[in-house]
Amino acid sequence: MWFRTTSPSDTQAFATALARVIRAGDTIVLTGEMGAGKTVVAQGIGAALGVSEPMTSPTFTLVNTYDCGNLTVHHADLYRLDRTVEVSDLALSELAEFQGVVLIEWGEAAIGEIADYLEVHIEVDLDDNEGNVREFTLDSVGSSWDRRRDALAASLEDWS
Amino acid sequence: MTSQFVVGQDTVILGIETSCDETAAAIVMGGNDVVSSVVSSQIDVHAEFGGVVPEVASRAHLESINPVVRRAIDEAGIDERRIDAIACTVGPGLIGALLVGVSSAKALALAWDVPFVGVNHLEAHLYASFLEDPTLEFPLVVLLVSGGHTMLIEMQDHGEYRLLGRTIDDAAGEAFDKVARYLDLGYPGGPAIDRAANDGNPEAVKFPRAMMDDGLNFSFSGLKTAVVNFVRKNPTVDSVDIAASFQQAVSDVLVHKAMKAAREVGATGVVLGGGVAANSRLRADLQAACAADGIGAFLPGREMCTDNAAMIAAAGWHRLRALGPSRLDIGAFPSMPLVEAGIADG
Numbered sequence: 001m002w003f004r005t006t007s008p009s010d011t012q013a014f015a016t017a018l019a020r021v022i023r024a025g026d027t028i029v030l031t032g033e034m035g036a037g038k039t040v041v042a043q044g045i046g047a048a049l050g051v052s053e054p055m056t057s058p059t060f061t062l063v064n065t066y067d068c069g070n071l072t073v074h075h076a077d078l079y080r081l082d083r084t085v086e087v088s089d090l091a092l093s094e095l096a097e098f099q100g101v102v103l104i105e106w107g108e109a110a111i112g113e114i115a116d117y118l119e120v121h122i123e124v125d126l127d128d129n130e131g132n133v134r135e136f137t138l139d140s141v142g143s144s145w146d147r148r149r150d151a152l153a154a155s156l157e158d159w160s
Numbered sequence: 161m162t163s164q165f166v167v168g169q170d171t172v173i174l175g176i177e178t179s180c181d182e183t184a185a186a187i188v189m190g191g192n193d194v195v196s197s198v199v200s201s202q203i204d205v206h207a208e209f210g211g212v213v214p215e216v217a218s219r220a221h222l223e224s225i226n227p228v229v230r231r232a233i234d235e236a237g238i239d240e241r242r243i244d245a246i247a248c249t250v251g252p253g254l255i256g257a258l259l260v261g262v263s264s265a266k267a268l269a270l271a272w273d274v275p276f277v278g279v280n281h282l283e284a285h286l287y288a289s290f291l292e293d294p295t296l297e298f299p300l301v302v303l304l305v306s307g308g309h310t311m312l313i314e315m316q317d318h319g320e321y322r323l324l325g326r327t328i329d330d331a332a333g334e335a336f337d338k339v340a341r342y343l344d345l346g347y348p349g350g351p352a353i354d355r356a357a358n359d360g361n362p363e364a365v366k367f368p369r370a371m372m373d374d375g376l377n378f379s380f381s382g383l384k385t386a387v388v389n390f391v392r393k394n395p396t397v398d399s400v401d402i403a404a405s406f407q408q409a410v411s412d413v414l415v416h417k418a419m420k421a422a423r424e425v426g427a428t429g430v431v432l433g434g435g436v437a438a439n440s441r442l443r444a445d446l447q448a449a450c451a452a453d454g455i456g457a458f459l460p461g462r463e464m465c466t467d468n469a470a471m472i473a474a475a476g477w478h479r480l481r482a483l484g485p486s487r488l489d490i491g492a493f494p495s496m497p498l499v500e501a502g503i504a505d506g
Contacts, residue, residue, distance in 0.1 A: 033388075034338055034341075034342055034384065034385075034388055035384060035385035035388035035389070039329060039330070039381060040381075043329075054326070054327075054328040054329075056326075056327055056328065056329060056330070056331070057329060057330045057331065057334055057381070059307070059308075059330070059331075059334045059337075059338070060180070060306070060307035060308035060331060060333065060334055061180070061252075061253070061254070061308045062254060063254060063494075064495070065494060065495055066495075079338075089218070089219060089256070091256075126392070131385070131389045
């Protein structure tokens with residue numbers, strides 16, 4: 001699935017719409033170059049799921065956890081990790097248990113570790129001089145996402 | 161064992177730190193006399209990884225903790241029976257990493273029958289400056305800038321803090337690291353930018369200074385993106401000029417807000433802490449700004465700014481003196497905030 005947003009606030013709105021389909025136990029893998037807007041999307045999803053404090057970048061802390069009452073949002077970042085053994089030591093798939101939602105930036109290295117996830121790949125549209133246009137490619141692995149494909153497409157229809 | 165315990169100038173504390181990348185241990189006497197301070201990246205436990213791989217894994221901390229504690233005691237040249245208390249970081253940090261330090265500290269406290277005191281890692285950074293200058297007068301404004309944190313804190317007294325501002329997205333140190341990697345300047349990013357900037361023109365590119373007149377919070381995500389966009393559009397501009405201009409933008413915002421905070425609270429001076437405190441531009445700019453305002457600029461050396469266990473022992477000494485030991489059943493607190501530094505009491 002392919003989508004397009006035209007400003008940071010539009011990307012926030014896209015993330016909010018995406019969050020409507022997300023539920024406890026989900027893992028969202030965010031990929032894309034530096035400055036693509038992975039943190040903006042993670043912040044948008046987090047806010048829509050009930051995170052009330054500023055969601056700061058987990059690049060150095062590796063995992064930031066936010067308690068939202070009925071849900072726990074885990075915001076992870078694998079930018080600093082070069083070795084698969086370190087990724088597995090973070091036990092990201094276990095974080096999704098117990099009403100967790102896991103958002104993983106620079107998440108390519110985690111893909112082999114997780115059985116069921118939605119990948120949100122973000123590209124900057126280089127033809128846009130202002131640098132505000134973003135293109136999103138969504139791919140999923142696992143039956144729970146297969147069942148939600150239509151709901152996902154409906155929720156994000158405005159950006160398709 | 162605790163009621164008769166008197167904390168004084170001859171009290172010897174073993175500090176332990178495992179909250180993030182470093183396994184560290186230190187022996188500190190009287191709250192400010194650093195007798196020994198060992199961090200794992202200095203010794204060869206992990207030499208095979210080149211010392212730059214983050215020790216995210218509790219496994220890595222587990223391998224290091226005993227040799228590092230042993231080394232700290234040996235370098236101090238003391239018998240372990242001379243240790244009066246054990247201070248350890250209990251948060252914030254990665255749960256698995258924190259638990260290695262906390263469990264070891266508690267085990268040693270039990271084995272040696274000495275008090276255990278849990279310390280907030282961020283609070284300990286505030287004490288790094290007291291290690292070098294115990295005579296600092298309150299109120300102080302602390303600018304804590306590292307890979308994981310960017311905050312302005314008012315320190316009204318020992319144990320009394322107020323968060324004045326923080327980053328709403330990326331930490332300043334993270335921006336240094338990512339821009340350095342993007343410009344291919346090397347790792348770690350802070351020193352790499354600092355070196356490159358020496359040969360560059362800080363006025364070459366006018367990068368944005370975000371939220372300059374907008375309270376005491378920071379934002380560095382947009383600056384990072386601005387550097388990426390600029391390089392894409394201007395691939396021929398020399399990377400030393402970009403590094404110098406980027407570094408100046410970060411320093412301008414940090415110094416501007418720190419001085420604003422110092423004026424608002426009537427601080428006697430500004431204390432710098434965290435890994436970015438090693439940046440030469442920031443140090444020079446802050447020193448000049450404080451001199452212009454007639455207040456102190458307290459800039460601890462690099463080894464005390466970055467993560468270490470001496471600051472944990474120092475903070476532990478103050479906490480033990482004011483509040484007594486922690487209970488042995490307290491856990492680790494991954495999201496522990498600085499304010500409420502009163503650790504889930506005990």
